[in-house]
Amino acid sequence: MKYWNLKRNNQFAFEKVGPIPRSITNTFEKFRKELDPNGESEAIEEFRISRHQTITSVKYILLLFISPVLVNQASKFFVFGPCIDYLWNQEQPKIFLNSSQEERAFAELQRFEEKIHFEVLLNPSEDISYEIIEKRVQLKARELGEYYANESANAVKNILSDxxxxFVFILLMITGQRQIAIVKSFLNEIIYGLSDTAKAFLIILFTDMFVGFHSPHGWEVIIEVILRHLGLPESRDFIFLFISTFPVILDTVFKYWIFRYLNQVSPSAVATYHNMNE
Structure with missing residues (x-):
């Protein structure tokens, strides 16, 4: 692609927010182009720029998200996996990495024992000795030990591969400054090109999803999954502290973005948002 295309993309990417709403300036710009005798050639040029911008943005976004995932899985299964499994079997470390794993294992073993006793009470005619029950409990304990040992090893693999x-994601961000500028321009055109109703709908959707009344339950599940993924203790105090602070910060960022940028770029979208949110 020619240099003027890249220069034009960079100009769009770093366009500043002015005192006049962007919708008004775009209307006058469109009117000016319709009266321009060279409007047809400019339209073709803008189409080429837009196509280049779209292709480059899609490629870079896919590269930005797929590459770390592929590197994560490859390093986990082919680099760290064999090493961790070898050391884990050689050193024979503790089965549990944290107290949360112990609590889950003990609770599961207790439920298994209660299930066996319940089955015995339901079928008193069957002659099941205490030794048989104890043997079944021991087998279950061994299964749980193997399961949580593998979970602990996987947690170490996850930390290293993550x-x-x-590192790969940061490297791509550092080396792809030009592509990031094009992606920013591409996303700005998509977001600010939506209708006012669509903008308001998306704002309400994301705010209610991440900082709304029911969002704490979702955040609790997400934090528990992340902590379990990394082999960290599932501290209820930490989870509740995170839920009580992070959504508030996120809500403040949303409101600041609406006040600082969207209110200047598209005041009608902000008015529609307030009307829909009432």
Whole structure:
């Protein structure tokens, strides 16, 4: 692609928010182009720029998200996996990495024992000795030990592979400054090109999803999954502290973005948002 295309993309990407709403300036710009005798050639040029911008943005977004995932899985299964499994079997470390794993294992073993006793009470005619029950409990305990040992090993693998993925992601961000500028322009055109109703709908959807009344339950599940993924203790105090602070910060960021940027770019979208949110 020619240099003027890249220059034009960079100009769109770093367009500043002015005192006049962008919708008004776009209307006058469109009217000016319709009266311009060279409007047809400019339209073809803008189409080429838009096509280049779209293709470049889609490719870079896919690269930005697929590459870390592929590196994560490859490093986990082919690099860290064999090493961790070998050391885990050689050293024979503790089965549990944290107290949360112990609590889950003990609770599951207790439920298994209660299930066996319940089955015995339901079928008193069957002659089941205490030794048989104890043997079944021991087998279940061994299964749980193997399961949580594998979970602990996987947690170590996840930490190492996630570090590599984050490094790859940061490297792509640093080396792709030009592509990031094009992606920013591409996303700005998509977001600000939506109708006022669509903008208001998306704002309400995301705010209610992440900072709304029911969002704490979702955040609780997400934090528990992340902590379990990394082999960290599932501290209820930490989870409740995160839920009580992070959504508030996120809500403040949303409101600041609406006040600082969207209110200047598209005041009608803000008015529609307030009307829909009432």
């Amino acid at each position: 570090i590599v993925s984050i």
